[in-house]
Amino acid sequence: MLDLVAKEPADGVEIAVEQDTAGLAIAPTPGGEELLVARHGATLPRRPGRETGWLTGPGLGDTTPAMDPQQEHTWPNLERLGSDKRDLADEAMYRSLKSKLFDEAHPPVQLGRFRVVQTLGQGGMGVVYSAQDLQLDRLVAIKVIRDDRLREGARDRARLLREAQMQAKLSHPNVVQIHEVSEAEGGLFIVMELVKGFTLREWLDREARPLAAILERFVEAARGLSAAHQVGIVHRDFKLANALVGEDGRVRIADFGLAVADQRHQETEPDRPAGPASGHTSKYAGTPTYMSPEQVRGRECDARSDQYSFAVALTEAVFRRAPPPAVERLADRTGAPLALPADPPAPQWLRRALTRALSLDPADRFPTMADLIDVLVESPKRRRRRALAAGLVVALTSATALGATLFTASAQTQCSQYKDRLASTWNERKQTLHDAFKATGVPYAEKSWQRASSMLAEYVHDWAEVAANNCQATQPATPTLERLFARGAACLDRQRSAFDTLLDQFAKADAALVADADAAVAGLPPPARCRVSADMRLEGAPVGPTTPRVRELLDRGELLTNIQKGRDAVAVLDDALSESRGTADAAGEAEALLCLGRARGRLLGDGPGATYFLHQAYDRANAADHPSLKWEIWNELAWVQAVVFDAPGEARTSMDHARSEPHPDPRTAEAAIAAVEGEILIAEGRAEEAVERRKFALATLRALYPADHPEVVLARRALAAGLGEARQQQLARELNEQLLADLRRDYEPSHPWPARVELDLGLDLYELEQYPAAREHFERARDTLLAAYGERHPWVAKAEVALARLDVEGGAIPQAIERLDRALATFDDLYPPAHAERINALIILADAHLTSGQTARALTVYRELLAIHEAAPAHSTVDEPGVVANIGDALCTLGRCPEALPYFASLLAHESTASDPALKAAALRGFGLVHLAKGQPELAVAPLQEALRLFEQAPGDRSGIPAMRVATMRELADALTATGRSPEKVRELRRRAAELESAG
Missing domain, CATH: 1.10.510.10 (Transferase(Phosphotransferase) domain 1)
Incomplete structure (x- = not known):
């Protein structure tokens, strides 16, 4: 087949296009723009309102004669489409054309490990192509240097290599990243980031x-x-x-x-x-x-x-x-x-x-x-800043005065008073907070308080230790050391603000906050980042937001993010962003944008929104001279690209940026980067390597935190999930069982943290086809999560989806649909339409409707999935070919097969079809069904024969293939019977179909 573009298509008529040995059927896609050429004849309706048609295609130019829709036409001989001198993209198109039309195997055009896709442009230095990096599975741009730029051979080559390598060292978000400089077949080419x-x-x-x-x-x-x-x-x-x-x-x-x-x-x-x-x-x-x-x-x-x-x-x-x-x-x-x-x-x-x-x-x-x-x-900001100047001067003067005060009196006494500030707040409030936890009435309130209060007491101790260290390290007083102390004091004041905000939230705790109290405390910024020493250099970033109101909003937004209240977190962080912009607090603006990107990406699955805010965050971090944020921004962007967008190539570029930025806390940064790299490897299909990176992240975190710290627990869950991705379900199960046993020891049985691991364990058992045991874990997890969070919570919805999948397997369709409707109602409240969890629920719902014979309802769901994909195709996680195939099949089942033609045409033209015989077979079978529905059995035979051949080559254990094979046998028999051809073959087809059906 060949993907072409229609210009001014003929309308209101039917056209048949023939080519020497094989008919070439031309079919519009759902958008009415693209055409498809396949190895069979067809007569297809065209859009009304036009009189003539033009066809263009790779290698054809725009000069193909106008088609008289009343006549048959001969397609030009393919060999004449070639040229003795083609550029790389033309050659790639030419080979692809021959391969698709005649099923001839032709090697792709490659430069080293890069497969050429198309020409992007030409310039004074050479030609730029888009290409597929076959090793890292990402699209890149390749500039092939013109021969005339290398007139002096080795000297020119060495100079260009040297200068390109110098540019490759430049890593900046506002410069197209050069990945590498290479040579192939005597030529020189530069591999760059592909910018869409x-x-x-x-x-x-x-x-x-x-x-x-x-x-x-x-x-x-x-x-x-x-x-x-x-x-x-x-x-x-x-x-x-x-x-x-x-x-x-x-x-x-x-x-x-x-x-x-x-x-x-x-x-x-x-x-x-x-x-x-x-x-x-x-x-x-x-x-x-x-x-x-x-x-x-x-x-x-x-x-x-x-x-x-x-x-x-x-x-x-x-x-x-x-x-x-x-x-x-x-x-x-x-x-x-x-x-x-x-x-x-x-x-x-x-x-x-x-x-x-x-x-x-x-x-x-x-x-x-x-x-x-x-x-x-x-x-543009100068006038607005003038109104704030007096307040800022007062604030800066106060910070300096604080340092000066500590050096005027007895150093020992002043340092002692300074380090006790957080302790006094904690001692005054902890009983009230304990009472607030107990007032929620949840059975694990006391144990949650004991764990949270222990972590808070340790935090107070660490803060006081850093405060005392800073005080002592900056004595005796000098102007430089006073400034250094002031910087450390401002940093500690930022930590104290976060601490106070957390205590304020604990004072009005609800059941959900009590359940996630550990995570809330673990999210506090570590005091160690504020430690200073007398030999430190003064240059560097500010410690964060300068405005108290911005601090408070940011702290509250991060707290809500840590306890997974996505919508609430985004609302608070939006306020923080607005407040920081209104007060010209550039550092606060940078942090608000980073937090918004994290909340939108990790909690809402909003990839475009997360990307937008993260890029803005980098810009504001630069403007605020706040380099300590930059590695985190790039790392978060890499996570979004790998997990939300399934774009590992783009994620690798962001990861390169993250590694090039300074890390204020290298050990935690190493663990965070390793965790995201694990996600990239999963997206690249390299699950075993991902397991190794997750093991490294876990080992790093274990060296930093106690065994029951929330970060360690999350890393253990991630490792188990990686083992599952690597098809090591039994190992994943064992790891989750051990983690579940540890959490049950550390928490009450009704606590939601063990319940989350029970969900993971249930999924392991589901993959191992141990369905009764999986259901037991799913149901217990659902009941615990429902009691902890209430019905409208993502963890509860995830449990309902898991149970619905088992219900579909067991034939309990009404119960499955009821569960899925509840889950989707929750997802609709909490997530954007394209969120991966919501898409997964829609797919299971469509399967449930099909299984129960409610094809029209399934069709509605499939069309919703296709609309989600078409709203943002570049970053969609919807399986577009599968959805398109299901829409076509559903229309045919409903007796509306002619309406399915554009969908089958689109499926046949899809890039995935070339490498997946089952998809190609599904599309060809669809063409056959359309011709049968239109009373054209003679045109149905060829595509149905080819579809059956492809289905018989496909793995028999692949989902849906055996049933499709049997259905195609019967449909081909019907087409042959209608044409009066091959009665013996008809009998053989029906006999084989019956045998396969009874065996299955």
Whole structure:
């Protein structure tokens, strides 16, 4: 088959297309846009309102003659579609076309381990392709360097390799990441991150953009350029077309094809003269509109040249026209100053910044891109900050005064008083909190309080120890040590704020909070991060939010996240974000955005929302000079990409960023990164390697925490789940049984933590087909979770879904549907439509409806699943081919088979079908059913024969295949009978179908 595109399709008629040895049926997809060519004939309706049809396809160009819909047509000989000289993408398409039309095996076009998919663009340095990384299973972009860029052979190759490798060291969210530089078959190619989106020019042209949005995008681009400058790279060709706006809204600088090393940092090849003849990147290269004056003059370029080009692009974006090119300004001998357009209006501070950046003399521009960024970011906020200046000065003065006070009196006494501050709060409140726990009436309240209070007492001890250490480490008093102490004191004050917020919540505890009290305490920020020493350097990030109200909201939001109250957490964190923006608290804004990304991703399964907030978090962490957040932001983004989006390639890129950032607490960071890497390996289908990473994470956490610490418990559960993914169900079962025994020892039997592990254990037993034992664990877990949390809770809904699956297996369909309806009501309250748990429940519900003969209801569910997929296909977790096949089958079962044609056509065209014979068989069987329904048995025979051949090759133990095989035998027999052909074959088909059915 061949996927084609229809332009102006013929309508209101039926057309049959024939090709020498095999008919080529043309069918529209559900969207009416794509066409499909398969190895059988067909007559299909076309959309009304058109008169002629055109076909285009890979290798065909746009010149295929118009089709007369009343006549038969001969498809061009495939060999004539080839060319003696094709580029890599054309060659890949050509081989794919031959393979699909004639079932001929052709090797894919590859560069090393990268399989070429299509051409993305061409530039001065070479051609860029999208390709599949067969080792890491991710899409990448590959730039193949043109031969004429390597005129001097080894010297050019060595220089380009060296410069590309230098760029590969640049890891920044606003720069397209280079993964590697390689050689194959004598050629040189660069493997890069594939960015799905459009250029900054296209982004501007799509709609009118407010100035604030333009500045936000350009600041991101400026940060990418600044990062390149910091490692000695000058881009030299920045323009609107070389900045990409990804689907996530983040800007990335691309196409460093003309980049050179900043001569102030290093010489790329100091003994070699520049110039076109030498093969060295020409000083004159670039795009005339954006070229700096020094480029026009052929002089050396540095970071200020990029600043000029950036200012040209920003001027063009703001005023909708670029300033006069540098070559014209240099030719103007009048010396007239640059005049920016008067319309549209723009703030004076921006006009001044652009005028300075566009100075003809590099010395008159901003010293660095970072200085220009400061103006673009800070100027809009300056007026708002003036209103806050007095309050901030008072706060800073107080922090310094605190340090000074500690050094004026007896050091021993003052340090003692300081370290006892948290202890006094705890001693005053713990009895009241104990009473609040008991007042909930839950049977495990006392034991939960004992565990939580023990953890809180240990926290108080650790905080006091760090406070005393900081006090003593910064004596005797000096101005530098006073500042160091003030920083540690501010950090500890941040921890104390979180502690106070937790106690406030415990004072009004409900049953759910009592159940998750351990997790709530474990979520407190560790005091050890505030430890200082006399030999520490003062440079570094602020300790966090400066506004008390922002602190309190963030602490409450994180608490709600830790106890898995997703909707409540997001609501509180939204308030924290709004408050931080209203008070210009950049550090608080960065933390609020990170917490929102975590809550939306981990609790709500909202991948797009999580991605949006996490990228914003990184931007604000940069603006606030808050580097301690950056590794966590990238690690969280990697988790979302691996788990929510099932995009391990993108997750690997984010993981590379996470590793490159400094870790304020390396041991906990190592465990967190290892845990996320385990998720990436699962997404890559490398479950055994994932188990090893999870073992490492567990060992690291065990060295940091007690055996019953919530983080250790979660790591043990994750390891058991990894063993299950690795098909080691028995080991997973044993690990969960041991964990369950430990939790039952440490908690009351009615506590929800053992119940969660019972759910895991039930799933292990389900995989081992020990259904009665699985049901026992599921039911006990459901009852415990329901008592702890009430009906509207995700853990209760998960238990109901698990039981519903067993009900479907056992034929208790009404009970299964009732459970699933309850679970979906909960998921609808708590999750967005595309959440993985909700999708899983919908799939089981559709199966239940089909099993009970309620095909129309199943069809409704399948269509909902398809709508979820089509709303965000790039990051969907819906099995689109399976859903499309089920929609087609359901329509045929309901006697509406002609309506199923677009779905079967879409299934046959789907990329997954080429590698899955069962999917191809399902689609071909669908075509046969459509022809039978339309009274065209002669057209049904060929697709049904091919479908049966493929079904017979498919594994017999694969779900649904035996039944499909039997059904296809009978349908083929019906088609042959209707045509009066092969009566012996008809009898053989019916006999085999009966034997298989009775055997099954």
